Amino acid sequence: MRVHVQSFPADPAGPFTREQWNAVFGQNSGHDVSFGCTSDDLRAIESEIEGLLVATRGLRALLPINAPKLKIVSVSSAGVDMLAPFDWLPPGVVLLNNSGAHSVKASEFALMGLLMLANRMPQFFAAQSLGQWRPASVRTLANNRLTVVGLGAIGARCAEIASALGMHVTGVRSRPGAHPACVEVVGVEQIDRVLPHSDYLVLSLPGGNSTRHLLDRRRLELLPRGAGIVNIGRGSVLDEDALCDLLDCGKVGGAVLDVFEHEPLSEDSRVWRTPNLVVTPHVSADDPLSYNTLTLRILFDNLTAFDKGLPMPNQIDITTGSRQNK
Amino acid sequence: MRVHVQSFPADPAGPFTREQWNAVFGQNSGHDVSFGCTSDDLRAIESEIEGLLVATRGLRALLPINAPKLKIVSVSSAGVDMLAPFDWLPPGVVLLNNSGAHSVKASEFALMGLLMLANRMPQFFAAQSLGQWRPASVRTLANNRLTVVGLGAIGARCAEIASALGMHVTGVRSRPGAHPACVEVVGVEQIDRVLPHSDYLVLSLPGGNSTRHLLDRRRLELLPRGAGIVNIGRGSVLDEDALCDLLDCGKVGGAVLDVFEHEPLSEDSRVWRTPNLVVTPHVSADDPLSYNTLTLRILFDNLTAFDKGLPMPNQIDITTGSRQNK
Known part of the structure; x- marks a missing residue:
């Protein structure tokens, strides 16, 4: 799958890196990946991408997404309430959260x-x-x-x-x-x-x-x-x-x-x-040292399920905001 | 064994009771037990007792202990440093702590x-x-x-x-x-x-x-x-x-x-x-709700070992202040 990983550098965990990706997916995962931090980074490859991993906090600033081949959007948070209403999600595109990383x-x-x-x-x-x-x-x-x-x-x-x-x-x-x-x-x-x-x-x-x-x-x-x-x-x-x-x-x-x-x-x-x-100021869930790696592991599990035609464990039912296949 | 249980009522766990004793030792333990809170309570039965369970904080005020049949003194704390030097302990009498209750x-x-x-x-x-x-x-x-x-x-x-x-x-x-x-x-x-x-x-x-x-x-x-x-x-x-x-x-x-x-x-x-x-003000070890029961359970285990001629798990080596049989 052609995947793009869009970071929000202000996140405490810092931007996703190719080293983190390779540590989880390996060098020859069969997926083609690019990385970006700015809106322009995304625009440059928007027409190609099938999968998008995006920092939840940075998503709003990237809308609308114009990616005709897009099949999966994965966000870097377990709660997706701040992304509702989901009219920004193109019809037929699956939304994944990263429940499990926390x-x-x-x-x-x-x-x-x-x-x-x-x-x-x-x-x-x-x-x-x-x-x-x-x-x-x-x-x-x-x-x-x-x-x-x-x-x-x-x-x-x-x-x-x-x-x-x-x-x-x-x-x-x-x-x-x-x-x-x-x-x-x-x-x-x-x-x-x-x-x-x-x-x-x-x-x-x-x-x-x-x-x-x-x-x-x-x-x-x-x-x-x-x-x-x-x-x-x-x-x-x-x-x-x-x-x-x-x-x-x-x-x-x-x-x-x-x-x-x-x-x-x-x-x-x-x-x-x-x-x-x-x-405490909303700090319970995130461990910046391991957060990106855990998020990528969850994406890996879901893409593997997708490739096999199995239900994706982190797929969100946007009518409830909860995972639908757990 | 003729056992006396001497409480120090100011302890957060309150005085030891016969109900607590029976819950641990049963009604027919083979031990004969009495309970006391004051110095006079102890004096009245001092000449008979073979075993003494005493609240660590109350021990100093009871000295000297004049109990010719005494074999075992058990204290209601794991640390015994506040009882050193141990010249108050009659020669040949075994000292037990309640390590494990905490x-x-x-x-x-x-x-x-x-x-x-x-x-x-x-x-x-x-x-x-x-x-x-x-x-x-x-x-x-x-x-x-x-x-x-x-x-x-x-x-x-x-x-x-x-x-x-x-x-x-x-x-x-x-x-x-x-x-x-x-x-x-x-x-x-x-x-x-x-x-x-x-x-x-x-x-x-x-x-x-x-x-x-x-x-x-x-x-x-x-x-x-x-x-x-x-x-x-x-x-x-x-x-x-x-x-x-x-x-x-x-x-x-x-x-x-x-x-x-x-x-x-x-x-x-x-x-x-x-x-x-x-x-925190030295509160880490004591749970008043379960403390007396746990202390009695440890005494029970040690008296059972004593009766069988086995090493007592809570016996203190008074030269080091640590348990000698663990």
Whole structure:
């Protein structure tokens, strides 16, 4: 296939290189590849390309794409909500995400969030800033109940690690199906039943209309008193204002949020100052050192499937924003 | 055996109870047990007891112990350095620690520390306190090199979890012997050889003269630039002032310290304010919800070994402060 790899140099991982490509595809992959960073780079070969790997953040600036031979567009992110509506995608062209590239990094972040909540790190950080030695009882994660909402590549790995640490894990997913790391997996429509039994909640869902405020005030209030929440998916999944209220009154014990309804968070947002709330600036998913290589590996797997006439694992159903063949 | 369990009610785990004892030993263990909290409680049965389980923090106040039938004293901590010198222990009486009771909790804490350093949490906490959105590249632990110094129950479990997350783990221990979670295990005398190849260092050592300032300035300077350090053992193992200097100049990337040379840390200590240094008030090891039960389980295992004439796994060599039969 004639593939073009279009980088967005401002990405923390830096531009894709031929060395990275060769390390994954080998020298004789049967694919013909070119690399570019500017709009002109793409225009120069647009008429030839059949496959396009493009940095998600740089895609909007390249539209419209006029590539009559194009069959596949692969983007360098797992979430594709920022690319909706998909009217820019020529009819018949397949969209791939890079779900899987984030699972190691993001699952480590989620685990860190859970451990920080069990160990009362928000309180200890506050005490440290005052120079005050204030011991407090801290807990183990082992033997506690975790619910992972969203069992994509990231959520599934969260469940695996948490289970290995001795947590009892329940999964919530849109499609039915058991998971070996989960004691139970329920459909999204049953989430109200599992929330009251969740000491911890990890949210690992894509954005978009179908997940917007899935965790609204009513559902957040179903959690047991003192529960901990980690959100590494999209900020829109959670009613941020309701969460802040519940943290203020101590009904929710703590939260680690890496994603927000409006990013960047404005300086006057109450989120910054809500007690027992840890804020990170949307950094949970990306490990710049390995990101390009992981993204290319996922493209390789999908092109290999395409060549064999098999379903491509990262093909996106643009009506839902989720992978359709997983 | 006639056993007395002496609690120190101010412990976060609360006093030992007969329910906890029965849950571990059963109703018909063959042991005759009594419980007490005050010095008078102990005095009343001192002449009869053969075994004494005593909260480490309360022991000093009970001395001298005048118990002619005493064979075993078991303390409710893994570290026994605060009980040295051991001239209070009657000749021929065996001292047991409760090494193993902390391994789940403390290894979770160590893992949290490593994840917080990989994810630059000290920087993000500083940014949050200013209400500033400052993204920065964060890393995975996977594929990084960890050296665990001290392979007791806690260090060994750290090594296991880190290895499961994809870290390359080297162990440093006083006695030779391989460990399945470690790529390599070296003796303490070889620590200089492994420090330059350690992206992260977990210190899980007992206190006392043999480990004092094992990580001195010269050795801390052997670490690669940007390395991360987690100390969950004893503060005396590390030259705190040297570490602060190396954090100030950025040679060491970050540290999470739960233990200090002088506890509680004084309000004017530079440790509180050193950049990229996270302070917790000696809370890494204890989970109050499970602590008494775990401690009783360890006593049960040791009394069972004693009854069978086998070596007791938690027997302390008072010349070194370490377990002698492990």
